Amino acid sequence: MLNSADNDLICRTGAGTAMGNFMRRYWVPFLYASELPEADGTPLRVKLFCERLLAFRDSTGTLGLIDEFCAHRGVSLWFGRNEEGGLRCPYHGWKYDTRGNCIEVPSEPAESGFCAKVKLKSYPVVEKGGVIWTYMGPPELQPPFPAFEWLDLPASHRYLKKRHQESNWMQALEGGIDSSHVSWLHSGELKSDPLHVSKGAVYQRDTTPKFEVVESPGGLQIGVRRNAEVGHYYWRITQFILPWYTMIPPYGDNALNGHAFVPIDDETTIVWSFTYHPARPLSEHELATMNKGGGMHVELVPGTFRPVINKDNDYLIDRQAQKERRYYSGVAGIAMQDASLQESMGPIVDRSKENLVSTDNAIIMARAILKRAAVALRDKSVTPRGLEPESHRVRSASFVLPAGVPFATERADDLRVREGVAHTGI
Ligand code: FES
Ligand SMILES: [Fe+2]
Known part of the structure; x- marks a missing residue:
């Protein structure tokens, strides 16, 4: 939970605000x-x-x-x-x-x-x-230019899409690092979306994930484990890079995905979705799926960045599909499942009324490092983290490890960019 002063501190980005000044450093x-x-x-x-x-x-x-x-x-x-x-x-x-x-x-x-x-x-x-x-x-x-992996890949290896979301940027970011909702909200797509079906998706049926979040040079490594075979855990590692980037763990050899949540104003956000494969061009099938609103992407009203599924048409919610669990919430598509619920909280959610639980751990830590960084810059001119290009050279990953093995040290190589080498996904 956040009191209203802290909520404002994190959400407000206009000229002269602490968070606004912090974001303007990137x-x-x-x-x-x-x-x-x-x-x-x-x-x-x-x-x-x-x-x-x-x-x-x-x-x-x-x-x-x-x-x-x-x-x-x-x-x-x-x-x-x-x-x-x-x-x-x-x-x-x-x-x-x-x-x-x-x-x-x-x-x-x-x-x-x-x-x-x-x-x-x-x-x-x-x-x-x-x-x-x-x-x-x-x-x-002015800092050096970012060095995210997708920036240097051939255009054939990446697919970028931009949409506008009618909510504060922080609601969108919190969705991006909330690995626990996948087992619920996106459970239909884990069985049906061609860019998500994988062995790992099956492990997602464990709906009691445990979070292990560690700080990284650019932000956070958010480790989430679920039960796999006896004595083993299925790990999904999300990267959060300051101030607004997330990298979502892959499913099998499907491409990597990431987001950037850039405030237009305090009630509207540019959501960039990046899909990229480090070692091969995206296939015709992958491109066609994404063009139709599959994977992490959405269909837009032509000539705009507004999704076809939007607030004014109640996100085309399908109650029959909800009953049948084809779409757990009744809204079609992963991106709009997220956006519909994040917009439903209102433009800036009142975080003083929340009741957080252990699976909100990553959200709690992200808020803490954002607040700490914005205040340190405001009060002591401390240079923010995540400006160094080297801190961008990371990857998300998913893998199975024996219980008791720490992911961050044991699988450090899988969590950094290795040029020309495919990412690690199960
Ligand atoms: S030149 Fe007069 S308003 Fe622009
Ligand atoms: Fe989601």
């Missing part, structure tokens, strides 16, 4: 590169951590992320003309480059130097792995 994935395909194309409205911004590609193809609003009288530059090396406000013609510099104020004589004094807020942008990233923290503290 690189932020926010667009597909394909969303800004061409020079001088249509600019895109972007909202991150409650800040309203505008992304565009100028005539040379250079990307920019600047304040959405014109410095003259506050018009949204989304209406702007993207032409000849900058974005021109259509109201009175002021023009800005990709770094937010005002490069023309047509009504003022050039020799007045007026426009040199005008600058919009802007953030650096980098395109990598099919994604556009920004860094919104103090420029002098």
Whole structure:
């Protein structure tokens, strides 16, 4: 449980908040590169951590992320003309480059130097792995670029999907590290989803998992064991990397999955789902399954990032399927099973009313390290963890071990990136 001050501390990410300042120290994935395909194309409205911004590609193809609003009288530059090396406000013609510099104020004589004094807020942008990233923290503290395994794989080995979720980011993250709900909420898919069926999925029928959570350089290693054959445990190890990344343990040779939960504002979240196989291209069958909303993915309303199954249609809940346990909650698909329940808590759940149990251990620890890190940064300027690229070079895994063998030391090799070598999954 969290009192309301701590809940606010973890959930609120606007400018000047402790969590907002903490998150601004990390690189932020926010667009597909394909969303800004061409020079001088249509600019895109972007909202991150409650800040309203505008992304565009100028005539040379250079990307920019600047304040959405014109410095003259506050018009949204989304209406702007993207032409000849900058974005021109259509109201009175002021023009800005990709770094937010005002490069023309047509009504003022050039020799007045007026426009040199005008600058919009802007953030650096980098395109990598099919994604556009920004860094919104103090420029002098910009960290090295992330080194997640999927970023360096050939495009044929990975599949990325972005959706919007109508809840605070922390509700989504907590779902991502809550390994115990899989045995309930996703029990239908463990039998039917082609990207989940495996021997390990059978062990998930043990609904009394035990958690062993250990700190890692970038966050947490969340070990969860269930009973396997006599004298053995089936382990699933999830990685949580600060501030918002999770890596979900695999099922057999099915691809690895991960998420990033990036706050748009305090009540809306970008959910990135990354599916990747370190050692082979994804198959036609896998791609077709994911395109149809299988695996960790969802079908979207065309032209938007809103799932077809959403709050306004009661997530197309199917009570007959619920009775028959085809879908344990009656909602189809793993991602929307999660999102529907997380959205049902309200935009920001009141955590003072919770009653936590031992299977919430990972959630308790994640909240604690997030709070500790945000407060240490605020009060003592302590550099956050998870900025070093080396801390990203980890993998989730699933395996069976004899009882009493500690997973983190015994299977350390399975929990780090080994280039060209497949991950460990059962
Ligand atoms: S409001 Fe943009 S130029 Fe006047
Ligand atoms: Fe889930």
